[in-house]
């Protein structure tokens with residue numbers, strides 16, 4: 001099942017919501033998603049509380065609650081959810097939905113992203129929610145590295161945001177794997193170090209190649225019962241891919257990303273895949289759109305071939 005989330009309000013710049021429509025349109029034109037159910041996550045843009053510490057937090061909370069509900073329903077109905085989202089804050093809802101559907105699950109997270117998304121309202125200088133996704137899923141505040149002193153209303157919403165789906169600590173730090181992480185702040189790198197989160201750099205990928213890296217990642221997550229794979233467009237090399245909110249150089253090449261994602265998706269423990277942060281407004285000559293669409297096409301191809309009772 002394809003779940004679309006047309007929201008970009010968790011990002012610093014607008015436009016990634018349009019990326020969702022572009023990817024869905026291309027999929028429909030080519031017919032690759034013909035056999036799949038589609039579900040659009042309703043995104044209502046009523047007024048909501050916002051603050052400099054966590055921009056649009058009330059709306060992002062409601063969107064993520066909706067994503068949680070759709071991912072939960074999808075898994076419980078026996079589908080494999082493929083989430084196509086605007087900005088990466090949606091993944092807090094995705095993870096919450098997976099845990100709600102499978103509370104006993106030990107969920108491994110493969111986060112292919114230039115960024116760690118480990119900020120909180122206490123540490124973020126931008127206040128952009130798409131930089132807080134994994135901190136929320138881990139139930140962290142990181143007050144030790146505080147930079148700001150958020151007001152009570154912000155913290156009330158932050159508490160609700162961490163608690164989407166009913167659980168606060170949904171995942172364990174040691175069950176997260178970062179791939180091509182390369183643009184992070186001091187507060188985030190301290191957390192990664194303290195919590196011992198596994199990071200694979202672009203250099204490591206290039207040295208051992210996709211197949212060996214995929215095997216290494218899956219082996220690292222051997223004790224996890226389920227795996228969620230999240231692909232942020234900004235993991236792609238910023239020198240060739242501009243169509244995302246925060247492009248960063250020294251990233252993954254499109255063919256490397258395709259190969260690695262396919263190897264990971266061959267593991268039957270993978271129960272959800274998300275693709276996010278394609279921003280057509282910044283996409284010169286549709287280069288990034290083509291790269292991301294090709295990744296989606298390859299991923300759908302693999303998901304169709306690997307026996308999974310839930311893929312429809």
Ligand SMILES: [Mn+2]
Pocket residue numbers: 088113115117130232
């Ligand atoms: Mn991200």
